[in-house]
Amino acid sequence: MQTKLNFAIKGKNFLGYNREQIIVQIKKFWPEYQTLKDDFLILFKKLILKLHETYSGMGKLKFIEISQISKLQHKPLISIKNKKVHGILLPKIEFELTSSEQLPSYSFLDTTHNLDDLIIILKEFFRILIFLAESEDKILKFALYYKRVNNRINGLKYIIVPELQVTIKRLKEFLEEAEREKAIRIRFVKKIISNKKKIN
Numbered sequence: 041m042q043t044k045l046n047f048a049i050k051g052k053n054f055l056g057y058n059r060e061q062i063i064v065q066i067k068k069f070w071p072e073y074q075t076l077k078d079d080f081l082i083l084f085k086k087l088i089l090k091l092h093e094t095y096s097g098m099g100k101l102k103f104i105e106i107s108q109i110s111k112l113q114h115k116p117l118i119s120i121k122n123k124k125v126h127g128i129l130l131p132k133i134e135f136e137l138t139s140s141e142q143l144p145s146y147s148f149l150d151t152t153h154n155l156d157d158l159i160i161i162l163k164e165f166f167r168i169l170i171f172l173a174e175s176e177d178k179i180l181k182f183a184l185y186y187k188r189v190n191n192r193i194n195g196l197k198y199i200i201v202p203e204l205q206v207t208i209k210r211l212k213e214f215l216e217e218a219e220r221e222k223a224i225r226i227r228f229v230k231k232i233i234s235n236k237k238k239i240n
Contacts (some may be wrong), residue, residue, distance in 0.1 A: 041211060045204040052196040056187050059124060062186045066179065073175040080172045087165050090158045097152040106155070114139045128181050131171045137163065 052087055117136045122129045 041208045045201065045208060048196055048200050048204060052193055052201065054192045055196070056232065058126075058236050059186065059189050059193060062182055064210070065126060066182050066186070069175065069178050069182070073172075073179050076168065076172045076175050080168050083161065083165050083168055087158075087161050090154060090161055094152060094154040094158045097154055126182075128185050130181065131174060133174055135166060135170050137166075192206060 098106075115138050117134075117138060118132045121132045121134070123132055124130070
């Protein structure tokens, strides 16, 4: 039982060290996440305004037509690779927009310059969106891992270690009581033997 108790205490200490490392990682990732989130929100606002300008400058039907043609010309390539950090799988998303033709899918005569600006902003928007998604996933996975480790530490600290200590204490008391009973029996037997010798 003492070995189990020592093992549980070592496990609790190791998990405490692991928890500290997780906190360091979260503190390291948090400023990056905040910066990406701020950049994303600024770019999203800029994108919505440019989309509105383009939509109102070209009209609904022309905008939808160009969008449908662009779907045929552009193919998104996405690959997700996982990397393990502190026992946590973190995704690395790679995104590339390939186009089958070098020329745009619209003419310059019946479109506004806002459409070209919108395409440039959209490419940057997707790049930041992917980085933000990766960063947010890192933060969430580390937070969940922290919670899991913290629950294990609390389980060891407040349940397993105290139970083992109580069990060890009871076993020691039981063994001491058995030792006392044995000593009393031995004295009683010695007394009986000495009384028999005196009688004989």
